[in-house]
Each structure stands twice: as C-alpha cells, then as structure tokens.
Amino acid sequence: MMRLQGIAVSPGVAIGKAVVIGQDSFSIPHQYVEADAVEQEIARFHQAVETAAQAIERNRDLVSQQLGPKSGAIFQAHLEILRDQKIHSDIEKLIREKQYSSEKACSEVLRRFADVFRRLPNPDFAERVYDIVDIERQLLRALLGEPHRALQHLTSPAVILARNLTPSEVANLDRQMVKGFVTEMGGPTSHTAIVAQGIGIPAVVGTGPFLTEVSGGDTVIVDGDRGVVIIHPDAETLREYDQEVRAIQAFTAELEKIRDLPAETVDGTRINIYGNIEFPSEARHCLEHGAEGIGLYRTEFLYLGRSDLPSEEDHYRAYCEVIEAMGDRPVTIRTFDLGADKVANQFAFEKEPNPCLGLRSIRLALRHLE
Numbered sequence: 001m002m003r004l005q006g007i008a009v010s011p012g013v014a015i016g017k018a019v020v021i022g023q024d025s026f027s028i029p030h031q032y033v034e035a036d037a038v039e040q041e042i043a044r045f046h047q048a049v050e051t052a053a054q055a056i057e058r059n060r061d062l063v064s065q066q067l068g069p070k071s072g073a074i075f076q077a078h079l080e081i082l083r084d085q086k087i088h089s090d091i092e093k094l095i096r097e098k099q100y101s102s103e104k105a106c107s108e109v110l111r112r113f114a115d116v117f118r119r120l121p122n123p124d125f126a127e128r129v130y131d132i133v134d135i136e137r138q139l140l141r142a143l144l145g146e147p148h149r150a151l152q153h154l155t156s157p158a159v160i161l162a163r164n165l166t167p168s169e170v171a172n173l174d175r176q177m178v179k180g181f182v183t184e185m186g187g188p189t190s191h192t193a194i195v196a197q198g199i200g201i202p203a204v205v206g207t208g209p210f211l212t213e214v215s216g217g218d219t220v221i222v223d224g225d226r227g228v229v230i231i232h233p234d235a236e237t238l239r240e241y242d243q244e245v246r247a248i249q250a251f252t253a254e255l256e257k258i259r260d261l262p263a264e265t266v267d268g269t270r271i272n273i274y275g276n277i278e279f280p281s282e283a284r285h286c287l288e289h290g291a292e293g294i295g296l297y298r299t300e301f302l303y304l305g306r307s308d309l310p311s312e313e314d315h316y317r318a319y320c321e322v323i324e325a326m327g328d329r330p331v332t333i334r335t336f337d338l339g340a341d342k343v344a345n346q347f348a349f350e351k352e353p354n355p356c357l358g359l360r361s362i363r364l365a366l367r368h369l370e
Contacts (some may be wrong), residue, residue, distance in 0.1 A: 001230060001231070001232050001233055001237065002210070002212055002213065002214075002230070002231040002232060003183075003206070003228065003229070003231075004204075004207045004208075004228070004229040004230075004231070005188060005227060005228060005229075006182065006204040006206045006207035006227045006228075006356035007188050007204065007205050007206040007224060007227050007359050008188075008209075008224050008225055008227035009021065009186070009190075009192075009193035009197065009203050009204065009205050009224070010107060010193065010200070010201055010202055010203035010224050011085075011224045011225050011240055011328070012180070012182025012200070012201075012202035012224045012248065013180075013202060013221065013223055013224065013225070013244055013245050013247065013248060013303075013342070014159055014179035014201075014202040014242055015159075015179070015219070015221050015222075015241060015242070016157050016158050016179040016180070016220060017156070017157070017158055017216075017217050017218070017220070017239070017364070018158070018159055018161050018214055018215070018216055018217060018218045018219075018220045018231075019138040019154065019158040019159070019160050019161070019216055019220060020162075020215065020216050021160060021161065021162040021163075021165075022094055022159045028103040028104055028140075028144075028215065028216040028217045030101045030103070031100065031103075031104045031217050031355070032099050032100060032104075033095070033099050033101050034099070034254065035099060038095055038096055038132060038267075040325065041101065041102055042092055042095055042096070042102075043091070044102050044143070045091060045095065045102040045105070045106070045143075047142075048102060048106075048139055048142035048143045049083070049088075049139070049142075049291070050083060051142035052126065052138040052141070053079060053082055053083070055138055055142070056078050056079050056082065056135075056138060057073050057075075057079065058069060059075045060072045060076055060078075061080070064171050065095070074131075077131065077132060078134065078138075080134050081132065081135055082138070082139075085111055085245050086179075087110070087113065089267070090109045090112075091105045091106055092105075093354075094108065095199040096156060102111075103140055103143050103144065103216075104215075104217060105246070106136060106139045106140065106143070107136060107140070107215040107216070107217075107330070108215065109285065110132055110133075110135060110139075111136070111213065111215060111248045112132060114129045114132040114133055114136075114212070114213075115213075117132065119130050124176035126199070129212065130324075133212050135367065136147050137277070140317055147166075149216050152224050152244055154174055154177040154178065155177075156177065157176075157177055157178075157221055158177060158178060158179065159178075159179055159180050159181055159182070159220045160173070160178055160180075160182070160283075161181070161182050161183075161210075161214060161220065162181065162183050163183065163184050163185060163194075163211065164183050164184065164185040164186060165183055165186075165192055168193050170195045170196055170199070170201075172237055172325055173199070173201065175199055175200070175201065178201060179201070179222075180199065180201055180202035180203060180222035180224065181196070181203050181222070182203070182204045182205070182207060182220070182229050183203075183204075183205045183206070183207070183224055184206075184207055184208060184209055184210065184211065185204030185205065185206060186206050187205065187206055188205075192205070193205060194278065194298075195278055195301075197303060198276070198277060198278050198279070198282050198285075199282070200285070202222050202223075202224030203221055203222070203224055204223070204227050204228070204229050207229055213225060213231075214231050217234060218231055218232060219232060220229075221233050221237070221238070221241050233316075259289065259290040260290060272292055272293065272337055273291060273292055274286075274291055274292060274293045274294060274295030274296075274330070275291035275293075275294055275295065276294070276296040276297075276298070277296070277297050277298070277322070278297075278298045278301040280318050280321035280322050280325070281321075282324055283321070283322045283325035284325050287325065288327070291329075292329055292330075293329040293330035293331060293332075294322060294326060294329070294331040294332060294333055295332055295335045296317035296334055297319075297331060297332065297334060297336065298334055299315070299318070299319075299333060299334060299335065299336050300336035300337050302314060302318055302336070303336060319333060335361070335362065335365060336361070337361045337363075338361065
C-alpha cells in the first residue's frame, strides 16, 4: 500500500481503477484473459517483445549515427533488459498462473524490477529506474498502440492520475466515468482546482512525483477532504473508505431534504447563497443544490480548450443558457480574466516577471480591441 499526501482541492472520496495519463501513459483495458486463451496471450507477449525490440533498435541506430556509439549503447542496454529471460519467465508465469493479460503482467513485473533499482543506495543504479519505465512503455505501446489520451472516451469508471491537467481537460472529463483525479503538480488556487470543485469531482493535487510507481488498473482511493491518495489499499483501508463513501451519500441525501428552505441565521438574518460557475451547464447543477442565483460566471472558460476565438454568437448562447436556467434569479457575468495561469491559444502572451499582475483580464481586452 502506498500513501501520498497532496493538497485537497475538491471534496469527496473516490475509489476506482487508475488510468495513468502522462507523456507516454497507457490505460490497460483488459487485465485478465480466459483460461483457454493463455497460450495465445503468451504468443502475443512475445510478438510485442519483437515489436518493441525493433523500435529500440531503430532508436539505437539513429542515436549511434548522430551522437556516436557511446550514446547508442544506452539503447543496447534497453534491448538486453527487454530480452532478459528472468523477466520473460516472470511475465509468462503471471499469465499462466493468474491469467493476467500481457499488459498487466508486463507492467507488474517491470514495476517490481524498477523497485529493486529504486532501493539501491548507489545513485547510478537508481537512475536505471527510468530505463525500465521506458522499456515498459515500449512494450505497452507494442501491445496497445498509441498511448490512451482521449479522457472523454473512457469506457469504464476510473480515477485519473496525471502529471498535470489543464482546466479545459478537467472540464471535458466524463463525469459519469471519472470518479476523481490526482496530479503531481498544482495548487489550491489553480483554475484546475476551481473547475474540479465546480463539476463536483474529488481531486488531490501537488502530490509530487509518483506516476512511475503506479500502473493502469491499480486500485486507487482519492480522499479529496484530507488530500490523501492511497494506491493498492489493503482490505481494512478499503473497508473504512467504503463506509465513508456510504456516510457521505447518506449525508447528501439528508441535505436534499432541506435544500429549498430559506438560508437564515438563528437571529433571523437572511443570507443569499449564490453559486460560482465556469460553464453554462453548471447553472443547473447550482440549482439542484439550492443556489438562489449566480454570484460569478467566469466567462474566460469560453476561450480555453479551443484554437479560435469564440464569436459574439458563442457568447450570446452561453449567457442565454445560464440566464434561462436561472429564471428570475440574479446572474453576475464577469468579462474574461485570461492571463497568468489561464492562457488561451488565441493570444500571444509575452513573458512577464509577474503574470498575475501583468497583461491579463481587462488590460488584455483593451490591448486587443478588435
């Protein structure tokens, strides 16, 4: 069991199978095979080894030609690890005895192998971890094709683990499939965190590096209340969090009963409760939770995640959707606050010593009057 401490940015608890998103990360769609398909699966593994070996050989020859044989020897070492008979034997054993898929067996054996190097006191040997991770990716690429990047096309419930996610990537997550997410980078005031809160997905950011120690399909718990992430939880931990999830669901059901009651303090002072939104669809989400209006509609998210400028019609439709959803309730619409951590593709942002106080928001709008 691995326990990570990060920054809690969106509350709730999520339990699910990991989908690892990185520069070259893969989701393992099938973790087990039927008993009568074991030999076919082993043949598939050996074919993947040959495919990966050809790719590594091409890298070796190219690097040797451009940088010399000393640099090319790095990839020769990769080939030797890839063809190591002990690794092959361990992978085949998992496929035969546990009916693991080739992807799951390769990932588990190579991660175990990497852990051996990671624990060595000699830093030169510890650096070999990254070589083994590279070999794992070569094998998974041979087995699965290109890395799985289409987060919006997940086919089963999952927890997303990533180096970082942009606000637009979070906004486009399938809320039916994505139960929560964890990133190595990020902070509590980032707009990725704000979007996660808005769409109601438990999230933890800023854990520091861990992606090389987890595989697609691993069980993960995301505790968005405490900022805790648990990978490979033991039975007792899983049971405790299952109970907590049920308690949260029960508490939410109780809150639903008082959703439409007026918000008043004990001395009778009326409090207006408004919601903050980034996307028009969130207006209905606010109403479902008893909001009496929209206190802030952040329109800059119309610009993020697209290559062209949103048209006047785009703005009009988005604003109308919010206003129509809220009926006669108040709505405050803010002009875009682009700049700093919200960089749109449509503008050429200059490097500034302090972007948060630089060319952003209304200053950016006045710079581009057209």
